[in-house]
Amino acid sequence: MLNLESRSNLGLIQQIVETIDHDPKATYFGIGGGMDLLPQRFYEYLQQQGVQVYFNHMLTKLDRGTKTTLHFEAGKPQAGNTMLGHGVAAPPALHKTVAADEVILTIPFPAARVLDVNPAFSPLKRKTLRELNYNGATKVFLQFRDRFWETKHNIFGGQVITDLASRFIYFPSTDFGGKDGGVVISSFVWATEAAMWVAFTDESRVEYTLNDLAKIFGEGIRDSFVVGTSQSWSNDIYSTGEAAMLAAGQFMELEGYVQQAEDNIHFGGDATSFKIAWIEGAIEAGIRTALEI
Incomplete structure (x- = not known):
């Protein structure tokens, strides 16, 4: 449930730190208007x-x-x-x-x-x-014309965990109830989970994660799909990986x-x-x- 199997090569201390950092009770802070x-x-x-x-x-x-x-x-x-x-x-x-x-x-x-x-x-x-x-990480973003996860499934923020290839799906905690659609992080995975996506093209990542979303929320979501993109930090020459994770x-x-x-x-x-x-x-x-x- 916490993706520990993809990081089973990490040291015990690093595993403990990661578990604490991603505890459901942890409080995260962002900057209104964008972290940049x-x-x-x-x-x-x-x-x-x-x-x-x-x-x-x-x-x-x-x-x-x-x-x-x-x-x-x-x-x-x-x-x-x-x-x-x-x-x-x-x-x-x-x-x-x-x-x-x-x-x-x-x-x-x-x-x-x-x-x-x-x-x-x-x-x-x-x-x-x-x-x-250093671990790898891949994140896939899908934009939709309507916020079906809110209007039809009462999901406001948080995540969905699945055993499909997407594994972890996130719903950004911004613009709740917005009328101009929104963005779903259709997959955000690390380590061995992310390594699989490195070999895929940007278009393939979008396609496969959209298919996973359709399996969970119904084929009707395809009608409101606008565009998608992705980022794989293992493919980024300025980062060469997501972050240091001590083995x-x-x-x-x-x-x-x-x-x-x-x-x-x-x-x-x-x-x-x-x-x-x-x-x-x-x-x-x-x-x-x-x-x-």
Whole structure:
């Protein structure tokens, strides 16, 4: 019922934490108007302080020293790039270099493995970057013209658990009774449950989860279906997985090196907190790295 079978490779402590986090009595908080308002407000404040912020640049290399030099390139193919082959764009002409007294890396650990780091991090930090277990996750969204789950089934928020491929179906706690339809999270799964969906196309995920919804709520829901989309974090090069989920033994073996700084390079992000996979953890890690500096 709590999806523990898909995470049976996790350490006992991680399983306990996950059970507590997803307890039906747990209280969750959101930001009215969208969670992206949080980073947007940070960005506006930084602008007011005269801090330059660069978007759409991927960190590719670190030259470590008293000052660490960071090398960036645009993260997506830019207009005018020539194709080197099927689906591969030539590197953008713009490569930006920044020299910094202190660096905070918030890149997910698996994604950080492709960084060119000179000189290399310590053996134990490299081991942590290489071995820290990250789960996959897939989420599928379906939009409908009417809120049939409310009008016909009296469902206001919460979830449906099924043994179908969709497994966990969520009804967002927003716009109750709205007249303009709404969105159902037709599947939100993790770990081995999510691994299956990685191989599917976006269209296939939408199709199969719509079929599952129709089995539960009736074929009539297809008449109000508008459009669907999905996100698989295992397919996202900027995250390379949903979140760190420590496997058996990793609390003892790796946890002490997750937060550990490497000279003037500090490691942030939710994976370095005790609130893994939550925005709260990212904020907690941000405060810690600021205090370190």
